Amino acid sequence: MFREAETNRMILVRREGDYMDFCYRHPEREGVFYCQKDGTRMCEECACCHSPRIYCQFRTACIINMLTKEGELSSCAEKVKSKKSA
Numbered sequence: 351m352f353r354e355a356e357t358n359r360m361i362l363v364r365r366e367g368d369y370m371d372f373c374y375r376h377p378e379r380e381g382v383f384y385c386q387k388d389g390t391r392m393c394e395e396c397a398c399c400h401s402p403r404i405y406c407q408f409r410t411a412c413i414i415n416m417l418t419k420e421g422e423l424s425s426c427a428e429k430v431k432s433k434k435s436a
């Protein structure tokens with residue numbers, strides 16, 4: 351329950367517009383997703399777990415990890431693949 355509330359709060363922060371940071375790769379885009387482990391913000395296009403094979407204490411509460419599992423976001427490995435083929 352607590353973890354779900356934490357995730358929802360991240361989404362709410364964005365909607366309230368009282369705090370905004372930018373994507374680490376796209377300074378003109380809003381960094382909607384935040385990696386607590388790396389301390390980086392990412393836009394929807396960039397959002398993926400940068401080190402999915404390495405233990406992360408935040409993973410159980412990580413919205414990026416959750417959405418990647420649900421198929422809402424593509425993993426970093428898939429992003430690299432699609433870049434090469436394009």
Ligand SMILES: [Zn+2]
Binds near residue numbers: 373376379394
């Ligand atoms: Zn980006």
